Amino acid sequence: MDFNQxxxxxxxxxxxxxxxxxxxxxxxxxxxxxxxxxLETELGTELFTRDNRSVALTQAGVLLAEFARExxxxxxxxxxxxxxxxxxxxxxxxLYCSVTASYSFLYDILSDFREQHxxxxxxxxxxxxxxxxxxVMAGNEDVAIAARQEVMPQEIDFKRIVYxxxxxxxxxxxxxxxxxxxxxxxxxxxxSYIVSERGVARERLDAWFRQNQITxxxxxxxxxxxxxxxxxxxxxxxxxxxxxxxxxxxxxxRVQPHPIQPExxxxxxxxxxxxxxxxxxIVRLFGSRSNRSEVVYSTLNGRVSRMNFGSRxxxxxxxANIASPVRRPK
Numbered sequence: 001m002d003f004n005q006x007x008x009x010x011x012x013x014x015x016x017x018x019x020x021x022x023x024x025x026x027x028x029x030x031x032x033x034x035x036x037x038x039l040e041t042e043l044g045t046e047l048f049t050r051d052n053r054s055v056a057l058t059q060a061g062v063l064l065a066e067f068a069r070e071x072x073x074x075x076x077x078x079x080x081x082x083x084x085x086x087x088x089x090x091x092x093x094x095l096y097c098s099v100t101a102s103y104s105f106l107y108d109i110l111s112d113f114r115e116q117h118x119x120x121x122x123x124x125x126x127x128x129x130x131x132x133x134x135x136v137m138a139g140n141e142d143v144a145i146a147a148r149q150e151v152m153p154q155e156i157d158f159k160r161i162v163y164x165x166x167x168x169x170x171x172x173x174x175x176x177x178x179x180x181x182x183x184x185x186x187x188x189x190x191x192s193y194i195v196s197e198r199g200v201a202r203e204r205l206d207a208w209f210r211q212n213q214i215t216x217x218x219x220x221x222x223x224x225x226x227x228x229x230x231x232x233x234x235x236x237x238x239x240x241x242x243x244x245x246x247x248x249x250x251x252x253x254r255v256q257p258h259p260i261q262p263e264x265x266x267x268x269x270x271x272x273x274x275x276x277x278x279x280x281x282i283v284r285l286f287g288s289r290s291n292r293s294e295v296v297y298s299t300l301n302g303r304v305s306r307m308n309f310g311s312r313x314x315x316x317x318x319x320a321n322i323a324s325p326v327r328r329p330k
Contacts, residue, residue, distance in 0.1 A: 170258045
């Protein structure tokens, strides 16, 4: 058993598909199959159940996956610590975030980090932010940018970098009759809602529905806040999104805040990492670079002046009723 075999095994546990896992590992399916067979022979048990339609982990496979993640993480920490005495730190950092995070404040964090540590490889993966914590806890990522949950897992270390209100948005030109807004149960039940499949914003919206005894008409459930802005801009309903998403959306000019804004607990976004991974110098360095300042989003009208995260350069953007980042030193 070696680290390469363990990496190939973990890839298969994530995809549960031999051909896809082989492509990700840059080996042939037959090579991957032989690797799994060697592990099974060495352990004396099956790691996967296979048939013509599916692949699934056995209980032994689950145990080996836990061992493999721990062993590979400890190996990475050892390599990082050995390199601390070297002039230039080398290694890799796996990072998961939403599309919005990748082209907003993350750009400046990564640019700064890469300038200081050019030999550290950044492996950036983007997707639904609701999956971020799961990926970190499963050992698939070193760091994730995610929203702070009401109750955070004990094994997760959270460092806030963005503080953003949640805003209820509607199309710029709503197709429904523009009656006088009324903050009543009957009024809110007249709308169709575009909601996230899951995540912090969805949980807070559902809690608001329950608290006010509202039976919502759910038009669509989507993965990611960017998709909510897109569907609302098409006139399909209203939706709840963090203002950081609205501020960075190319469709911001096609939506507007609803005239009545229910009170929702603000959305906190930060770096999430397994506490035990803080032993890694690379992970600690990345966390320290992102701790230089905090970005706060607030609602403004008209011309909005933006100060880039980690930069002194400002850029003016034209927007109506969107969010503008305001730097608040720690």
